[in-house]
Each structure stands twice: as structure tokens, then as C-alpha cells.
Amino acid sequence: MSAAHQALRTAEVTGRRIEVIALEQTADTSYSACGIPYLVGGQVDSADQLIARSADEHRRLGVDLRMGTTVTGIDRDRHVVTATTQFGDPQQIDFDQLVLCTGAQAMVPDWARDAHGELIGGVHPAKTLADARYWLDLIIGSGRRGLVVGGGYIGLEMAEALAERGFDTTLATRTRVMSKLDPEISDRIEAGLTAAGVTVCTDTTIASARVEDGRIRSVTTLAGQEIPADVVVLALGVSPSTGLGAAAGLPIGAHGGYQPDDHQRITESIWAAGDCCESIDRMTGDWLYAPLGTHANKQGRVCGFNLGGDDSKRFAGVLATAITRFASGPTYLEIARTGINSQVAARFGYDAITLITESNTASGYMAEAAPITVLLTADRTTRRILGAQIIGGAQSGKRIDTVAAALWGRMSVDDLAEMDLSYAPPFATVWEAVQLAARRVAERI
């Protein structure tokens, strides 16, 4: 919808005459998928609050939005998509330019399905608003043992949601918690989860499920361990929904996503934006799959500008910046990252140094002071910052943006150590945490 509205706004400026049709398969549009764990956890009162714009609002702003419409094929030669409505009526819709914003789908392992290919009762992902409604219904009448499969962002957030709902919660992950971070940070997250009463099973792959009366009872790991569970959240990540494009012969990347150019264009008449796309990682120059709302919004906007007649707008790539928190019981942890970790740095041939620096979010004598751990990776050759990870208490996570800005400008650890950042006792130490980390790395290169 970012693409749709930006195209209309830009066309008004450029004078290009356009008509925007938007086809949406589900009954929901423009909601915050990132808010779902907080809805399930009870911090957000109702699903309505997650909806940014209703279908009618989109229509009032000039988009011909057709809900409940499933696209079944793309005829690239005839410039036509075929679709069926929710009532099964076949449709043909002409286009001059087609934008694929088909998003991503939650990964579902084989053991989570029954003989008919349907999800076992009590086993479900947490990606869409429909998923959220499933969980809200289920969570009330369920037993009290919850299992989260997957240790990434959604896994962590859904573990918080289950724990906050009073579930006896287990988190199982194939390697370690938040495995895209460095191991030292994963260890700290695991300790925080454990302190909050969450049982963490690392290096654990689920192999099968035991079902009774159509409902999940337990899962069994590859190692033969049985984990009882009344509900199982599938948080194994998402994969780009590119089936339509693949069937139409569009090229698909190694991560399964579209690989549009920096105008978000794939072919002369086909574009793509959002979670169905891979993005260029500015740190490696390589394609990366980073399905985040921030990128989706920016890509949609770039797409809209171009479709509306302003081809000066480009998508500049990603740093894989992300933030989350885990807050339950005695644990309050903010977790954030930007750039590449030490393993990726090594893989791309950097002579990297990685250092962990512990400090405080505020002057030690202030009540606001909370611990903050900054892991910083830099290139010894160029002294350029390659990435950072932060874990800490309140007000720690958002400091990742300072490093992200430095990464965006391809700055060195010296730049970050020298720059003029803000200090007052309730907000920082005199050497701001990320700056102290940069200074220590600079001294060791």
C-alpha cells in the first residue's frame, strides 16, 4: 500500500495519469505484523489497534482496493493477471505495470502437519493477523504448557507473550538463541530467558509431534527427548512468497526472493517490494533476505515514486539493523544489531576485530543506570566499523541507531569514538556506551 499511495501522490506532482488497483488475498490490510506478539501477550488490547489503515480508508485515498482476491497467475505477454474472488469467481485484470508485494510466509516443518497436510491443532505460526486471532482464541482455553520453536526475533517475542500469559514456556532452537548474533550475546539472552523462567533448549531440532484428538500433546526432538506442549508456536522464520513470479518465469534469488534493481524493478513492466524481495547488504554488497517492515515501507515508497513518474528515487540497501526486547518476570533485556557479525566478517575476508565492552546507560550514581553490553566488530585494515550488537537494560537498544548511522556513512571506529554525542547523567556516561566501545576497539587495532 506504500507503493500504491506514493504512486498516486507522485503522479499528482508529475502529471502522469495513473489508476492503481490493489489485490489483497486476505481480509486484512495494512496492519502491524510486528505488533502481533504484543497483542498475543496482552500488552495490546485488540487486533483493531494494529490496523494502520482500513480498506475503506485506502479506497477514499484513491486506491481501487479489492479484498479477498487471490491472484492465480501472471501472463507477462498479455499484461494480465488472473485471479479468483473469495466467492470463487474467476477474474482477469489488465495492467501496464505490475507490482509484486506478496510478502512472505511462515515456515512450517513437516512434523507440524497432519496426514491431510493441515496444521495440527494447537500448533501455529504467528505471522498474520489471522494467526494472531488464532492465538487469542487458543490462549484462553489452553493447557499451561507452551513451546516456542525457533530462537529468532519472533521466537523471543512469542516466548515473552506466552510467559506473560502465564504459560510454562519452553523455547527450542536448532542452534542457539538469536543465532545471527555473536555467541557471547546469545549466551546473555539465554541467561535472561532462563531467569524469567523460560526453559531454553539449544541445539534442538524437533522431529515429530504426538497428537491426541487432533490436538498437540508433545513433540520429540531428533535426540529423542520428548517435550510436552499444549500449544506450539512455529517461529522458524519466513520465506519469500514468490511462487507467482517463479511460475511466470521471473528470476528468483538464492534466498528465494525477487532481486529487483534499486528502483525495485524486475522487468520492464514488473516491480517488487517488501518481504518477497531480497535486498543488497551494504556491508557485503551481497544479496540478503531481511524481511522487515522498515525495508518494506522504504521499498514500497521507492516503487511508488518510480511508478508515479519520479525515477530519481532508489532503494539504498540495508544494514540489517534490528531491535527487540525480552521482558518477563525479573528480566528486561533490549537486544539490537546492525551490520555484520564476526562470522560473516570472516566469511567476507575481513581481518576483523570483535570486542565486547560493558558499561552503563546512565551515570552510575543515577537510578536510571542500567547495564549495557556493546559488541563491536571492525576491520583492522581500514579501521571501518563492520557491525555492532547491543544487549542491556532500559534505554540501551536504540543506541544501535548511532552505530547504524556511522555504518551508513562508512565511518571508522575513530569517527565513532570522536564524534560529539549527547551526555547528561540520566542519559549516558561521559563516554557514551557505543563510543566507549569504539574507543576500546580503536586502541586495540
Next chain:
Amino acid sequence: MSAAHQALRTAEVTGRRIEVIALEQTADTSYSACGIPYLVGGQVDSADQLIARSADEHRRLGVDLRMGTTVTGIDRDRHVVTATTQFGDPQQIDFDQLVLCTGAQAMVPDWARDAHGELIGGVHPAKTLADARYWLDLIIGSGRRGLVVGGGYIGLEMAEALAERGFDTTLATRTRVMSKLDPEISDRIEAGLTAAGVTVCTDTTIASARVEDGRIRSVTTLAGQEIPADVVVLALGVSPSTGLGAAAGLPIGAHGGYQPDDHQRITESIWAAGDCCESIDRMTGDWLYAPLGTHANKQGRVCGFNLGGDDSKRFAGVLATAITRFASGPTYLEIARTGINSQVAARFGYDAITLITESNTASGYMAEAAPITVLLTADRTTRRILGAQIIGGAQSGKRIDTVAAALWGRMSVDDLAEMDLSYAPPFATVWEAVQLAARRVAERI
């Protein structure tokens, strides 16, 4: 002391043989001056907590620290300083290299002194630890009417301290509150002060004081208004303490401070660091007086590196980044700035655009969401960001660092709008507040 310790550490690496003597006039060393308002306000329990390092700790680390020693003159030819101890003993101390770290002194208007030139009882600045002790003693037995003269950072913080101590508090400022910010931001701060029960008198200059039994009773403004007061905090700013250097013929800048080169060197054998120095404003290239702990620490460190034999270290200038808060009663405001405001931009010939953008610190549906106002100034010609000001609720102020990093890298509003910043519902909106502000400015240039 940053300079002293860094010199010793660097000399160990370079093999330079050095001996470091430090002369301190007062009985206090290495304390957080920025913490004083929180000590006076009662958020910090004791003055000891503000002390970062005791005199003995400094000595154990190798600095020959001589407390209670007042330097009375510098003989540049003979490389000698004359001094007196607290017992009145005259001293002569030889030096090869001399570092002036004499700091700054609170500005005291004429009306605040009695016929003997002494401060009127109940009228006092809030700069040194001795000042803090004065206030801690006074605040207990005093009447309940407090006046803060000055609307800058210390004025605001001391208004909070008095209000939190239960004083009926008035803040009087010659122009407006926080006059180095743009007027729209000052207005918002004034509204927050007023909501907290602080009476704000703008465009108010104090002309005289009424004293009874050696204690302040009231002050009278230039306009003839009498403001009753049992205690008066002088928060009119500070001026660099450069009397010693001036007497020795060292050049003094327009703001009254030393103007060392980027090694912090003034002459072949004299250096300076901290609040007695002016700094180069990276946005204007001009000298600026920005007496902040962050710069003092960095300058001291640069000085120490050079004195220890590593002349590769330089001080890179300032952006005048700063942060504070006002938290009392129903008001909780974080206030931050970096770079130049619209008036300074105009004065330096920029064709500047300034825009105010209101958004949220978190997704609207989260309890963490607080309002945040971002004022962003940019150059229409180069599209470069010139400065930013932030005012808002919890977690708003520190976002200034993201803009400071962008300013440090001389980035454009487009860079800031495009960069990959962190988002999750408890921490930001999908278009992060500073990024949304940049996007809006970019669209309007």
C-alpha cells in the same frame, strides 16, 4: 586528569620518560559537575557518589597530585609556575610542558553581591561540588520560595531540583527558556515548566536584590517587578577561567577562552583542555564556547596522547550536541540538540529550511508510545543536515545521537531518511521519528 593519566599511559607505550604534576586549587577532584542538580534535587544521595576518582586514587596511578594549591602566575620564559598552598606557603614549580585545565567559573551578576563583593546569603551558583554542599545545607532550613535566574541547561535542571524539593519555584530568563534552541522548542519547554507548577518569567532581567539580615528577600527586575525569593540559584552560564594565561600574555578568543590547535596546544610548551577552551564548531568552522564534560574528556585525552609522545591524536571539533530533561510533577520532558539552529544557519549564509515533525517514540498501540517533536534544519543548496532539536517524552532525547552521527559524516537529509534504523513496536514507529523528520524536509526542499 584525563590528560594526566593519558600522558602516563601513552608514555609507557612510547617509552617517553615523563613525570606528571597536577595542581588543584580546591579540595575536590574528578567529580561529575553535571550530577550536581540531581544531588541538590535529592535523586542522588550523597556528594561522594559524584566523585569519579579520589585524590589518592590519582596518586596511586602515578600522578603527583597536589590539592589545595592555587597557581598565581606563569613565567613562560623560565618555565615556572608560582603557586601558594592552602596554608599560604609560596611555591615554584618547574615544567617542561604546561597544561592549562582551569575550567570555567559561574557568571555572577553585580546585584548578587553585597557591598563587600561577597555573594548575598541565599544567592549562589550551582557549578562546583562546594556549591552543591552550599545548596544541600541551605535547602533544608530555607523558606519555600525559590528563584532560578537563567533558562539554560543548569537553570532547567536546578528548577527541577527546587521543584522536587518542594519549593515554590520561579525561573527567570533574559529572553526565553533554552534560547539557543528554536523558539518553537522553547515554547514547548516553557509549557512543560508551567504545567509542573514552575512560574516562568521570560524577557526578564534582574536589576537588584533586596537583602534583610544578610539574606536575600526578593529581587527586582529591570521592568520594576519584584520577585520574592528565599533562595536564588544563579544559572547564567559560565565563562572560561583564563586569567592566568591572559596575564602571561597568551592569546584569548572572542568568547574568553583559549584557542588551542587540534592537538590542544597553544604554544610550544603550553597546552589547554576542557572548559577553559573554545572549540571549533564543525558546522560553521568558527570558534564556539561549548563547556561540556564530553569535550573536556576528549580534549584532555588528546592532550595526554600528545604529551606522552603520540602526536597522531587530534580533537576533531564539536557539534554542540547536548541533552537534558525536565521531570517534575506531571511533566516529563527530554530535550536535546545537535548542530546549529535556524538563526545560526541564517547568520552563516545558509539557505536553510527548518521543519517541525511530530510523531511517537513507539508504535501508537504500545503503552511505551510518547510524543516526540523533531525540529530539523537543512541546507536547501546541498541538502546537508545542519542541526536538529528534539523535545519529547521518555526515550526521545537520545535519538539526537543518530542525527549527530549523520552530522559528523556530513550527511544529507536523504541519507538520514534512507538509512537503516531499528524498529520494533516498543521502540519506534516504522519510520523512526528522526527519519520521518528527514523525509519530510527532503520532500520540501
